[in-house]
Amino acid sequence: MNSHDAxxxxxxYAGLSAxxxxxRARRRVLILDAGSPRNRFAAHSHGVLAQDGRAGSEILADARAQLxxxxxxEFVDTTIRTATGRDGDFVLTxxxxxxxxxxxxxxATGVTDTLPDIPGVAERWGRTVLHCPYCHGYEIGGGPIGLLSSGPTAAQHAGLIADWGDVTLFTHGQPAPEDEHAPLLRRRKVAVETTxxxxxxxxxxTLEHIRLQDGRRIVVRALFVAxxxxxxxxxxxxxxxxFDPTPAGTIIRTDANKATGIAGVYATGDAALARTNITLAAADGVVAGVSLHHALIADEVVAG
Incomplete structure (x- = not known):
């Protein structure tokens, strides 16, 4: 008999919420964690109800203590290398x-963020090089900000983040957005730089300016990247x-109950969500935990 139900x-956030x-259903749970949360590079978490401005590490520490x-x-701090087995008897090594x-x-393994290969990006990630304006835009405090082009959706993205500052859209050597996007960029006062x-x-x-290949420097306080x-x-x-493709990459395919196509295997959080932040990950974990509990009960009823 397995010592753990799950x-x-x-x-x-997703794994602990599940x-x-x-x-609370008195099920035996083993949480295996490598200790590398996605938001570890950010000093504070924002937009989280009743937790606004707290360090992500503090939120997770409180959650672990409560669990x-x-x-x-049970908790084991480790990195899982392999997963085998079948529904009712999974083995992790x-x-x-x-x-x-x-x-x-x-x-609930999260995602790997692939940053643009531009000098100065990696060391500023989570501080002045950012992804989510709802998480970090308010703290920029307005002023000049940049957006690194994200392809076909760049103009819409630039129009969005214009609520947090004066935006320059950097296409990084690619052509400017199509003419059809010009009215949006004009109304949102977005400048376009193609160099x-x-x-x-x-x-x-800190980020003071972006140096272009032609030697010019454009002042910005933060750069948003896709x-x-x-x-x-x-x-x-x-x-x-x-797996399913999304505009931001690839996610594990799940149904509404967070079940994958493999019997007994569920996926939750950033690894299985097209849109991500702490609140969404935590809510997704709740769905996964409840669904998994229901599946345990169903198995037990069948087994008699």
Missing amino acids: LIVGGS AIMLA AAYATV DTRGHEFRGRKLLL AIAALEGDGD LNNQPAGTLAAQLGCA
């Missing part, structure tokens, strides 16, 4: 060769899960 890989649903009070919950068994499996970017410059992780995200790790692929 194995949860990933102990951030875990608390299962814990630890449930007798049926970590990088140290330890095995963990459970009846159901929930993947390729050489580097982001400023003291420390990312190409992929589910972190290879567990979903190992198990045979299907």
